[in-house]
Amino acid sequence: MSSAVMSNALPIKVENLSKRFGEFEVLRALNLEVVDGAIHGLVGLNGAGKTTTLECLLGMQQFNAGDVRLLGYPPSQLHRSQGGVVSIFDSPSLHPQLTVRQALEHALLLCEKPVRTPAQVESLLGISQYSQFRVRTLSLGNRRRTSIAQALLGSPRLVILDEPFNGLDAGGVEDVMALIRQLNQEEGTAFLLSSHQLAYLEKICSHLSILHQGQIVVSDRVEQLFNQQSSQLQIHCDDVVRACSIVQGIPGVTIQDNSEQGVLTLELLQVDSAYINQQLVSKGIMVKQLLWKRASLNSLFHSITARENDEQVAS
Amino acid sequence: MKGFIAALKAEIYVTLRSQSARIILLLPTLIILVRAIVVKLSESSQQARDALLGQAQIATEGSNAWGQLVDSFSVGLTFLTLSMLAYAAWSFANDADTGVIRHALIRRVSRPWYVVAKLVNIHLLALCTLALLSISIVIISALLWDFGPVVEDGYELISSAEIQEEVMLGLRLAILPLPAALAFGLLVSVLAQSATQAVTSALGLSLAFDVFKGVLGERAYYVYASFQPSLIDQSYLQDVSRLVRGYSDVMIDTQMLQLNEWVPIPQMALFVVIALLVVQRKSV
Numbered sequence: 001m002s003s004a005v006m007s008n009a010l011p012i013k014v015e016n017l018s019k020r021f022g023e024f025e026v027l028r029a030l031n032l033e034v035v036d037g038a039i040h041g042l043v044g045l046n047g048a049g050k051t052t053t054l055e056c057l058l059g060m061q062q063f064n065a066g067d068v069r070l071l072g073y074p075p076s077q078l079h080r081s082q083g084g085v086v087s088i089f090d091s092p093s094l095h096p097q098l099t100v101r102q103a104l105e106h107a108l109l110l111c112e113k114p115v116r117t118p119a120q121v122e123s124l125l126g127i128s129q130y131s132q133f134r135v136r137t138l139s140l141g142n143r144r145r146t147s148i149a150q151a152l153l154g155s156p157r158l159v160i161l162d163e164p165f166n167g168l169d170a171g172g173v174e175d176v177m178a179l180i181r182q183l184n185q186e187e188g189t190a191f192l193l194s195s196h197q198l199a200y201l202e203k204i205c206s207h208l209s210i211l212h213q214g215q216i217v218v219s220d221r222v223e224q225l226f227n228q229q230s231s232q233l234q235i236h237c238d239d240v241v242r243a244c245s246i247v248q249g250i251p252g253v254t255i256q257d258n259s260e261q262g263v264l265t266l267e268l269l270q271v272d273s274a275y276i277n278q279q280l281v282s283k284g285i286m287v288k289q290l291l292w293k294r295a296s297l298n299s300l301f302h303s304i305t306a307r308e309n310d311e312q313v314a315s
Numbered sequence: 316m317k318g319f320i321a322a323l324k325a326e327i328y329v330t331l332r333s334q335s336a337r338i339i340l341l342l343p344t345l346i347i348l349v350r351a352i353v354v355k356l357s358e359s360s361q362q363a364r365d366a367l368l369g370q371a372q373i374a375t376e377g378s379n380a381w382g383q384l385v386d387s388f389s390v391g392l393t394f395l396t397l398s399m400l401a402y403a404a405w406s407f408a409n410d411a412d413t414g415v416i417r418h419a420l421i422r423r424v425s426r427p428w429y430v431v432a433k434l435v436n437i438h439l440l441a442l443c444t445l446a447l448l449s450i451s452i453v454i455i456s457a458l459l460w461d462f463g464p465v466v467e468d469g470y471e472l473i474s475s476a477e478i479q480e481e482v483m484l485g486l487r488l489a490i491l492p493l494p495a496a497l498a499f500g501l502l503v504s505v506l507a508q509s510a511t512q513a514v515t516s517a518l519g520l521s522l523a524f525d526v527f528k529g530v531l532g533e534r535a536y537y538v539y540a541s542f543q544p545s546l547i548d549q550s551y552l553q554d555v556s557r558l559v560r561g562y563s564d565v566m567i568d569t570q571m572l573q574l575n576e577w578v579p580i581p582q583m584a585l586f587v588v589i590a591l592l593v594v595q596r597k598s599v
Contacts, residue, residue, distance in 0.1 A: 058421055061598045076595075079318055079423050087421055093414025095329055109325040110422045148417065151455055 002194060009072030009156040011036060011190040012057065017066035019049075021044055026052045029066070034054040034158070034192050034207070039221075042194040043301055044211035050194040051090065053211065054162050075257075081111035083232075085161040092147040096136035098128055100146050103135055104155055106152035114153050118195040121149040126175060141166035146154065148176065152183075159183070165200050167304055177204050181250035202297035212306055218253050225309055229300050230233045230269045233276060242266045243285050262288075318424040323420065329567045330436055339402050340444050343394040344451045347387040351455045354383065370381035375411060380460035381478050381559040385485065389552045390430035392489055392544040395448060395498050397518065399441045403500025404517035406433050410511040411599045426594045430505065434587065435498050445490070465561040486573045495539035495579040496521070498586035505590045505597065524545070528557050534573055539579040550573060 012034035019027040027051045034040045046049045055061040057068055059075030068075050071084045078085055094103050104118035122128045125145040135143060151159060164180075165173050181204065183189040195201055201208070202222070209219035218225065219286050237243050243264050247253050250271065257265040266276070273292050280287050295303075330336045346545065407430065410416040419429055454463070465472040473481075500517045507513035525545045528535040535541045535549075544550045 055598070058417070060417060060420075062596055076426075080426050083422050085421055087417065089414055089417065091414060093417055095415055096412065097333060098329065102328075106328050107418060109328055110321055110419050110424070112423055154422075181538050253551055 005165075009069060010034065011038075011042075011071060012192060013067075013069045015067045017053070017056060017063055018064045019061065026058070027063070030214065030216055031207055031212075032216055032219065034190055036157075036182065036190055037188050038073060038207045039180060039191045039193065039205050040207040040209065041205035042192060043196065043198060043201060043297075044213060045060055045305065046196070048211045049214050050196075051162060052209055054089075054160055054192075056089070058085075058160065073081050073274040081157075083154040084157045085160070086153055086154065086156040086158075088147045088162065088164065090143075090166060092135075092140075094135045094143060094146060094150075097134060099132050099134050100138070100149075103146055104153065105275055108153055111154045113155065114152055115155045116279070118149075121152045124152060124179065125149045132168070133253045138229040141169060141172050144168060145172065145176075148179070151181070155187060156189060158190045158192070161192075164193055164195045165195060165197050170259065172201060180204060183226075188203055198297040198301055207298070210301060212305050212308050213312075215278055216306050224301060226294060227270060229295040229303065230254075230267045231265045231295055232293035233268055233273050234286060234289075234293065235264045235266065235276070236248060236282070236289035236291075237264065238262070238286040239289070242283075245278055245308040246279055246283050246285065250276070251281065256263065316428075319432055320427040321418055322424040322429050323435055326432050327542075328438035334442055335405075339398045342398055342463075343391045343448050346394050347391040347452055348455055349385060351383065351459055352558060358417055361399055371512060378516070380456040380462040380466065381465075381482065382556060383460050384452055384456040384462075385482060385552060385559055387456065387596060388449075388486060388489070389544045389556060391448045391452060391546060392413045392493075392552070393546060393548070395441070395444055396493060396543050396545070397521070398532060399437065399444065399493070400496050400500045400517050400521055401514050402440070403437050403497045404504045404507070404513040404535055406437060407504035407594075408502060408513035409505045411454040411597075412510050416599050417525065420599070426597075427591045428586075430501065430594050434498065434501055437501065438494065438594050441493060445493075457558070465559065467561060473559070478559050481555050485550075485552045488551045488572065489544050490576065492539040492543040492564065495583035495586065496543060498583040499539075499588070502586040502590040505593050526562040530572065535573045537578060538580045542575040542579065 010033055012032060013031040014030060017027050017030040017032075018025065028048075032042075032053075038192055042050055042053065052061065052116065056063045057070060057075060059078055067245075070078060071079050071081050073085075096105065098106060100122065101118055104121060108114055108118060117122075119128070121202075122131055125148060127142055127145050127149060130138060135146065138146065144164075148164075162275065164176055168176060177200065180191055180193075184191060193201060193205065205222055208222050208225055209216045213219075235243060240258050240262060244255055244258050247264075247266060248255065252269040252298040254267040255274070256265070256267050257263075268276070273290055277287055277290055369518050403435075408415070416429065418470040425430070462475065464474045464478070485595060499521075502511045503520070507516060521540060524535075524538065524540050525547045528538075528541055528549065529547070544552055
């Protein structure tokens with residue numbers, strides 16, 4: 001395959017991936033696409049198959065059926081991507097007897113086209129002071145930083161991170177998220193982040209896929225996913241009774257609560273809050289405050305997985 | 316090929332900084348140094364006792380350096396083989412345990428080249444250990460004893476040149492199975508589910524063969540491990556040890572010598588091929 005073909009290929013394209021452990025089918029005809037420049041979150045409950053998916057993508061596990069391509073290469077040929085793909089796993093994969101600097105120098109030997117020095121990545125990840133510490137003496141968080149530092153030695157087109165925020169303190173999480181954004185914006189690096197820490201993914205991801213019972217049940221841009229979900233709008237106004245009668249007729253609007261004095265709570269499905277405001281004001285209601293409560297990734301995730309469970313029970 | 320070079324460089328980088336590699340490098344040499352000193356002290360005390368009893372003129376048979384040199388090689392190679400076997404078994408399985416193998420496989424190296432790089436690195440370590448062991452044995456033997464022909468009642472039974480020739484043959488035949496042992500260790504490493512399982516399996520199988528090879532009789536000669544110096548040693552080095560001490564009842568089995576020459580390398584190749592096939596489908 002020519003390098004031109006590879007440079008045009010999607011960072012990740014998975015079709016009908018199936019993986020069984022004995023009789024247990026972990027992945028069932030899974031489909032996934034990660035586009036160039038995306039920060040793609042892969043979320044799922046424990047045991048949903050996130051790590052197995054990543055291991056199949058990276059050629060660490062054999063799969064039973066399906067087609068997997070990373071930058072156009074099948075998993076067994078990833079080494080031909082010339083460092084185009086790097087991954088960081090849940091447990092930092094480092095030689096415990098090496099120092100941080102040695103671990104980075106070791107990674108440098110395996111890096112096809114290094115763009116940063118070990119000292120630079122140490123500084124980027126804030127681990128310069130641990131440079132001469134042996135990896136086995138580091139905290140989990142600092143081992144994870146070292147692992148990420150290894151990935152930053154080169155200039156990969158795709159970075160796959162399994163539970164990237166595990167073991168990091170709040171500052172560490174912010175640093176890693178800032179790094180991901182920086183690499184994504186400055187170098188166009190695509191990311192696939194597998195995590196169950198939905199609050200962090202919500203802050204950083206442009207795309208999201210929900211893995212449930214071995215299948216991707218939803219995959220889209222994050223805004224699209226939220227637009228498909230209902231949101232809450234809290235309206236502080238002078239006449240709740242009249243406001244109720246006005247909004248009742250608007251499609252996609254459900255009154256949730258009007259019991260509190262001067263406060264009306266609505267559930268909106270694909271309705272713009274500005275439109276509600278305009279309707280109320282045009283009919284003489286004095287709107288003092290509009291509080292928009294978008295659905296969280298957490299609620300989105302739970303509503304989708306619950307819906308899938310219900311559908312499965314029904315079928 | 317570029318992936319292989321990168322993997323080999325990375326392997327050597329880690330080995331040079333590895334405590335276990337240093338232990339493997341020094342352990343056989345330390346053992347033979349301690350052994351030589353203990354033997355010399357024992358000989359000296361024997362000579363002192365003989366002198367006190369008026370029997371100082373009786374020469375002890377161990378006083379010729381050749382016999383001590385061969386014994387030291389026999390002990391040293393036994394420990395070298397066992398420690399390198401354990402290291403080979405630990406190597407790949409440990410990389411899989413710690414996950415470091417994933418970096419190499421994803422970034423730059425194909426699975427077969429990764430295994431080959433490991434095999435070459437293990438052989439380089441074995442070569443360095445063997446070189447240090449050999450130099451140490453020659454120096455300590457020369458310092459503590461005298462090299463010379465085997466002489467009895469004024470007759471030269473075997474000349475130094477003949478002894479040297481036999482020792483070289485014995486060493487060559489004893490070292491020939493080493494690559495097969497290393498390849499066997501690596502194969503076990505690739506097959507095992509963990510580093511602990513790999514090391515215990517490789518050492519266990521090797522020691523079990525040692526115990527049962529006597530029962531197998533001549534059939535044991537179709538296994539490379541029959542020819543390596545071991546705890547229950549049947550290698551040609553044992554015969555050389557007796558030969559250089561002037562024992563005339565040493566019977567050289569030419570068929571065994573031929574099998575010693577021809578069995579280990581094909582078996583090594585077989586182990587490597589199986590390891591390369593297994594590693595292609597192994598979950599890491």
